[in-house]
Amino acid sequence: MPDRPALSPERKHLQAGETLFRQDQPVRAVYPLRHGGIKRMYESALGWRQLTGFMLPGDVAGLEPNDAPQFGTSAIALQASECCVVPLETAKRCEEDPAVHAALLALLHRDALRQRELLVTIGSMKAAQRLAMLLLDQAAEHRRRGTDGGEVMLAMTRNDIASYLGLTLETVSRLLSRFASVGLITVRHRQLRIVDEKGLSDVHAEADRITLRGPDPA
Structure with missing residues (x-):
């Protein structure tokens, strides 16, 4: 060889x-x-x-x-x-x-x-499921590299997320706020922390699960 x-x-x-x-x-x-x-x-x-x-x-x-x-x-x-x-x-x-x-x-x-x-995801899932999928994927990628999967630094902008998931910027911003309001994540600038990964997995599996966590403040 x-x-x-x-x-x-x-x-x-x-x-x-x-x-x-x-x-x-x-x-x-x-x-x-x-x-x-x-x-x-x-x-x-x-x-x-x-x-x-x-x-x-x-x-x-x-x-x-x-x-x-x-x-x-x-x-x-x-x-x-x-x-x-x-x-x-x-x-x-x-x-x-x-x-x-x-x-x-x-x-x-x-x-x-x-x-x-x-x-x-784009072809068959609702907007909340798409965003949950991306956050779970990013957490898994961080863990695969030996870093904290719950602490995700979003290098991409919200416009990038919208393009990737086939959503509008307004929808991405609203969903991030919604996920934070029901205790799934916290967001500070581009630093995102996954508080409830099982809850995110539930939303990924069934978008309506998010309504069980509380009303939409909007």
Whole structure:
């Protein structure tokens, strides 16, 4: 078995709103995220845009299924972020290591599952269920990285959340206030704390559960 090639030490720093790569650009590198957060944005031929996912430290931006030669989405920094730059040829050599190959397949598989869940959520769930799903997903991702799943720093804006879930900004703001008023979460700026994860899971399963916790102040 060949020795595992050393990864490129090059790092790239991004400011909030800066684009790492654009949709349809040739894939020449992949970008393991070290710090910060990235959102993925798809733009149709007709010009409408849909936010399709969020990436946290430990994720690899630019991994395309089936070795697609072009990026399927644009990657945009949610906040000040840092990633490594791994040239595509280096990444392909790394994949010769069974452990690396398995880890990359696991990342692609998890991403595919999250995309499928998003499609089901937008297609069949009510607004409260969609938001509960996102908060539970973010908590699970924080726990997977060894941090407190109950304490979630929302790098994304409410506009980002609205785009991702197929909701309006007004609906997202109203639901966050509603979740806080019935004791599911607390929100201070972008710092969100999940107070009652089981309650959020109940709302995810059945949107009407939230009405059992108290009247809507609106």
